[in-house]
Amino acid sequence: MDKVETMRAFVTVVSEGSFTRAADRLALSPQLVSKYVSHLEERLGQRLLNRTTRKLHLTEAGLRYHERAQQLLEELDDLDSQVGDLGGSAQGLLRISAPVSFASEHLPGLLSDFQRAHPGVGIDLMLDDRKVDIVEEGFDIALRIGRLKSSSLIAKRIAPVRLVLCASPDYIARCGAPANLDELAQHRYLRYSLMDSDNPGSLQQTLSRAQPVAGSSMVCNNGQVLMRMATLGMGIVLQPTFIAGRAIAEGKLQILLPELAPEPLGLYAVYAHRKLLASKVRCFLDFIDGYYGDSPYWDEIA
Incomplete structure (x- = not known):
């Protein structure tokens, strides 16, 4: 059984919190995802998850393995994307978090244009006004509005918000x-x-x-x-x-x-700092840069 697939199944189960949601995310059956995780535990000779009827809990071994496995998978995905760039085509699923009102009014046009330009990139968009933890919750990019405070994340200013x-x-x-x-x-x-x-x-x-x-x-x-x-x-x-x-x-x-009127806020694209940036993320950041301009159309309407 493929080591990378068993590792990916385990990491997805942890991030999604259940075998069923992980199976949906991976487009596999829950039984196969469970088989992958069980095979991984057998190969390692360690229990990684304690399963109850309601929750999954990482063991100490599972906690250590998950941290390193997640990092390795990210690096592997980034490497694949880098090589894929040589063919001139970004691939993969791009997970984006965005504020509800802005996204529902102004993101459909941008996302449609982006996918026409990059048909190999799928979009998983979640609308939420809270500031999600993009690393912990598995997002590639979060769009945020405000005056951003210092953090370990990288922020790219997209447009003013008046x-x-x-x-x-x-x-x-x-x-x-x-x-x-x-x-x-x-x-x-x-x-x-x-x-x-x-x-x-x-x-x-x-x-x-x-x-x-x-x-x-x-x-x-x-x-x-x-x-x-x-x-x-x-x-x-x-x-x-x-x-x-x-x-x-x-x-x-x-x-x-x-x-x-207060000083304008900013619309930012926020993403985690990585040595290798996945091509799907890099292509989206390049595409959104300047898309709305310094005088967005909604200001012209107003």
Whole structure:
């Protein structure tokens, strides 16, 4: 039985947390994946996994083997990709994590263009606004929005992300348009719960003090929901133009206090530092670089 295949089966079982999910990932039957892992344990003379009805637990030997096996498989995949580059064709499955609102609005076009240019690369896209651990969770690239802190990861800036404060004409007609920060604090603010840490400053501090109207309030971790609430006249919202741009262009939202807009954030492609970068990753990074430009189309719409 092939050593690399048994090693890959074991590493995938650990990363997926079950034989069934590992089998789906590898396009094999759960029985064959289990046979691979059992064969690996027999060959090594060590139990690598303790199996219960609900969970899998790595033994001490399994923990040590998994760490080294994962590294070897990554290096082997990278080597294959490097050699594959000589033929001019990137191959393999590219796993990408991306923020929900940005991806659903603006990634389909990019991914379609990328796969037309690189038909040998498959895409496994997961939408999640949390900051995933790309190494632990097995992603090749994570797209992130914010002001990135120092880390061991490599970050490539893709595009600026401009934030605008806006409200619907109906809300402005009922409640008025704030002329300054003091007046802004008296308005109803539709707050994006994940923005505070990435957007410090006087505007954010003022918005955090905004008073609820008639005892109501709105906090949400999805910008598209907040933008729709704003178009329905339910308050003032601070959102990126990649979400609010079309509503602004259509007159459903109006920009308020543009002189107080925060410094633009950034859209970044984040990936793990490796000596050998897989061709599928390198091709995607080269493709996305400059795709949206310094003045993205969503800003032009807004």
